[in-house]
Amino acid sequence: MSDIKVVVLVPDERRESTVTEGTKAWELFRDDADVIAARVGGDLKDLSYELADGDEVEGVAISSPDGLDILRHSTAHVLAQAVQQLFPAAKLGIGPPIANGFYYDFDVETPFVPEDLVKIETAMRKIIKENQRFSRRVTTDADALEELKDEPYKVELIGLKGNAGEAAEGAGAEVGAGELTIYDNLNRNNEVAWKDLCRGPHLPTTKRVPAFKLMRSAAAYWRGDEKNKQLQRIYGTAWPSKEELDEHLHRIEEAERRDHRRLGRDLDLFSFPDEIGSGLPVFHPKGGVIKREMEDYVRRRHIEEGFEYVGTPHIAKEGLFYTSGHLPYYGEGMFPALDVDGMDYRLKAMNCPMHNLIFRSRQRSYRELPLRLFEFGSVYRHEKSGVIHGLTRVRGFAQDDSHSYVTPEQAPDEILHLLNFVLSLLRDFGLNDFYLELSTRDDRKDKFIGSDEDWAIATKVLEDVCVETGLELVPDPGGAAYYGPKVSVQARDAIGRSWQMSTIQYDFNQPSAERFNLEFVAADGSRQQPVMIHSAKFGSIERFLGVLTEHYAGAFPPWLAPVQVQGIPIAERHNDYLYEVAAELKKHGIRVEIDESDDRMQKKIRNAQLQKVPFMVIAGDADVEAGAVSFRYRDGRQDNGVPIAEAVERVIEAVTNRVQV
C-alpha cells in the first residue's frame, strides 16, 4: 500500500500530511470530537470518505452552519426511521434541514397526533442509542428505482434528478445533481436497519445527535404545490448540546412572550371582535394613541419630504379596477362586488387607481414632476381564511401609500430618495438592521404584464439603486407585482426575526395608454407618459404596529407609549400634589395618569410595571415637603428627591428625542 499526500486545513494553516492509501477522513480528525464531516476541495463529505492523493481536507464542526445542517438532516433520517418503525405503511416524502431544525414529510392514512410524537421521540432516542452507522452507497437510477419501488415519492424524485429547478424546495437534499446515493443505517451487526435515498453527507453514527426535540406536526402539500396531495410533516429541532437546545426552546418562549396578539390584549391596545369578522381589528384607546402618534409623525415627515396629502374613498365602481388591471390579475384577492343600484362596486384593495385619477384630473406639466401623492389609504383584501394572523395579516388595513409620478429620467433619483426616506423613518421607530429584497418577474408570462424590454429597464433601475445603498440585497425571482418589479426593505427586530416592511415598486404599466393613459406636457410641448413609483413605508399601519409591539415587547419608547407617566401617590393625601405635577406635564402634552385606586403603592408600581409605562413619578410626605418626586423608570432604576421641574424636563427630553428608556 503506497502513501498519498493530503493537506489538512486548520484555521490559518495548511498542514501537509502523508498518509497511507485507504485512509479515511475521520482518521485526520480523531482528536477533535466536534468534527462530524469533512470538506474536501469545497465539497462536503462523510467522515468515512476515503482520502485521495492531493485532497485538501477541512474538518466540519458540528456547530458550524454546515455542521448544523448535517446534524439536523441526520436527525430527520432518525425521525423517518422511527416513523416507519411505528407506522410501517408510512411513505417517505422529503426531510431537509431548515433554520433551527428539520422536518420530514410522510404519507400516512391518519394524521399524527401529539401522543404519536411522544412515541416517535422515544423510538428516535432508542435508534440514537443503538449508535447506527450512516453508510453511503452509490447506486444507479435503475437500481434505485427497483430498490425503492415501495416509496412512490422517492421514485418521483429520482425521475426529477438533474431537473433540480423543478424539484421541491428541500428535495435537493435527497437527490442533488450528482451521482445518486442511498444511505444505509447499519446496526452493530452491520445489518441494514433502515435506508433512505439521500445525497448526504451525514453524521458518522446516530449517537452523534446530542440533543433534539420534535416540535409539532402539520400538513404540507407534496412538493409545495396545493394541487398535490397533502402529506403529514413532522417538525423537529436539533442542537450540538442540551444547553443549546434549551436556549432555543427559551428563545421560542421569549418570542411567545412578545407575541403582539397577547400583548395587544394585556396592554389593552386592540382586539378582533368576532362580530366584526376575521382579520378586522379594532383599536382601543391605548392602541389608538400609538396608532395616532405613528400616523401624525409619518404624515408630517411625508409633507416635509415633498409629498402632498390626499384622500380617496373606500369603494369604487368595478370598472376602475379593470382599467388598473387589478381585477383580472388580482381578482380573488378582492372582496366580491356590492350591487349599488344595479352597478357593481368594489371595496378597494389598493389606492393607486384613485391616485392615478387625481393625477389625471387636469393636464400636468413636466414642471410639476415629481408629483408625489400620499395618504393613509384604507384597503380591504379578501385574504384566505387560513392566513389571517393578528395584526400582521388582516383583511382591512391602512396603507401609508404614496405614488410618485416622474419622468423615466427622474426615476432612479426618486427611488433612491424614497429608499433613504423609508430607512430614516424606520430608524426613527427604532429599527436599525435592514436588508433589501429585489422581487422580479419570472417566466410565468400570464402573471405579469408589459414588454420584456420595459421589465428589464425597470429591474435594472431598481437594482442599481439597491446596490447604491450598500445594504445586503437578496433576489426574489417571481415575487414582483403584475405591473412591475419591486424592492422591499426587510427589517430585523430585537430578537433577530425579519419582517417585510416597506415596498417600492416601479410601474410603467398603469400609466400606459391601455390603462390610465397618464400624460404630462414636456418642455418641448409633446405629451409624454410618466412612470409611477408606488411606495409604502410601513406597508400597513396595523402590521407595523404589530411588528413594533413585538420588537419592543410592549415596552414602547416614551414618545409612542400610550401612558407616558404614571403618577403613584403613596397615600390618598398625596393625590392632589401629584395632580399638580400632572398638570405641569400635561401643559407639555405629556400623557399622564394618576393611580388613585385604594391599592397599596407597591401594587400600583407593579401595575404600572406590567403596563410597561416608561416613567413613574411617586410622591409621599417627604416628596411633598421637598417639592419633589421619586422618579422611577420601568427597568427599576429610580432617583429620589427629583424636583418637579427636573422630572418634567426628563420626560419631555425623552419624548422629544424619541429615545428608548
Added chain:
RNA sequence: GCCGCCUUAGCUCAGUCGGUAGAGCGAGUCACUCGUAAUGACUAGGUCGUCAGUUCGAUUCUGACAGGCGGCUCCA
C-alpha cells in the same frame, strides 16, 4: 382555501365516564392610608362558541357553521 387541533366567567385554566359547573387573577363594594413588583374581607359575573341531530335529559356524544391556534398554499 387545504390538513390537524382547539372554543367552559373579562383573562388563564380545572371539571362533568350524559343529570345545566369551579379556582386563581381581574372587576365591584367595604375596611385599611401604607415608601418601591401583588393588604384583607365580602359580592357579582357563565342559556359551557352558534345551530341542528341522537337522547327522558346534551356543556359533555354526532354533524354543520363561526372564530381561534399550528403548519401548507398565498401575501399585488
